Amino acid sequence: MTETRSYPRRINTDAGDIEFRLMGRADEAAVLTFAQGLPTHDLLFLPRNISQPKVLSAWIKEIERGDIVSLLAMKDGRVVGCGTLVRDPYSWSPHVGEIRMVVSQEVRGQGVGRALSQETFALALCAGLEKLSVQMTADQAAAITLFESLGFKAEALLRDHVRDVSGRKHDIVVLGHNVAQVQAQLEAYGVPGAVRH
Ligand SMILES: CC(C)(COP(=O)(O)OP(=O)(O)OC[C@H]1O[C@@H](n2cnc3c(N)ncnc32)[C@H](O)[C@@H]1OP(=O)(O)O)[C@@H](O)C(=O)NCCC(=O)NCCS
Structure with a gap:
């Protein structure tokens, strides 16, 4: 899924230099520290509570199986954000990807979330997904x-x-982005390749 994008990548934000890199098994402890530092309310959008070590270890296994790709935003060697792309090629929605994202409170409002969402979006386009949800x-x-x-x-x-x-109890909102439709509309307006991989 990631062959057309290479990592690590460095970007500059108002929170300073941030490195994006793919998450793997070696990051388990650092991601747990990151997740446990987040207010639990900010984790409610996730299907499972990632501040639990068991859930985190299942997540790593999903990454190793290739079912999901997670990008970490690192600042001074610490995890300050995570963006994940989830897809299921064996479901009836192989063309759909779900984006999940969370940024630590200490760097919020400084552009890390925007950059991470753009990078995760780019990953989804590279994977050829037609629709995204969040x-x-x-x-x-x-x-x-x-x-x-x-x-x-x-x-x-x-x-x-x-x-x-x-x-x-809390309400959940689901947002969708029909990438393929937007791309087709732009091409109809004469802007071919406007949504680039
Ligand atoms: C959503 C989240 C990842 C954004 O991270 P962030 O690093 O603070 O985001 P940024 O600083 O890049 O801001 C991105 C945009 O969000 C909006 N935004 C940021 N803070 C905001 C606030 N307090 N109120 C309203 N809008 C805000 C702005 O539109 C901003 O864009 P702009 O600065 O270009 O105008 C972060 O708030 C978070 O982790 N929330 C909890 C987890 C969650 O609910 N995730 C959503 C599930 S995918």
């Missing part, structure tokens, strides 16, 4: 604004869909 709790204003600015549109609202540790 989901988050309805109160994650930054995440919704960010993905809308990339062309994602609201497709579903799942009421009371997740329950936090205190027992409170």
Whole structure:
């Protein structure tokens, strides 16, 4: 999936120099520290709680099987963000990828999330995916604004869909981006190759 993009890549953000690289088994401890430092509310968009070592180790196995690709945003040797592309080539949605992303609170609002979302989006295009989805709790204003600015549109609202540790339920919003349709529209306007791999 990653053959057309090479890592590590370095970018400059308001939070300083950030390195993007692929996550692997050697990162298990560093990613656990990152996940455990996040407010649990910020993990509710994920199907499982990644601050649990067992969940993290299952995630690493999925990466090794090639089912998912995760990019880490590193700052001074620490994990400050993670963007994941999930796809299932054996499902009825082999053309669809889900993006999951989270950035540590200490560097939020400084461009790391935008750069990571663009990089994960580029990975999805390289993989030839036609549609992308992303989901988050309805109160994650930054995440919704960010993905809308990339062309994602609201497709579903799942009421009371997740329950936090205190027992409170939260709505989940699902946004989608029909990459293939947008590409076809741009080509119809005479902008071939506007959505580049
Ligand atoms: C979504 C998230 C990854 C953004 O990370 P970030 O590093 O803070 O993002 P950036 O600084 O690059 O900001 C990206 C855009 O988000 C929007 N944004 C950022 N902070 C915002 C805020 N407090 N309120 C509203 N919009 C905000 C802006 O549109 C911004 O773009 P701009 O600065 O070019 O205008 C981060 O808030 C996060 O981890 N949230 C919790 C996890 C989550 O819900 N993830 C979504 C599931 S995919």
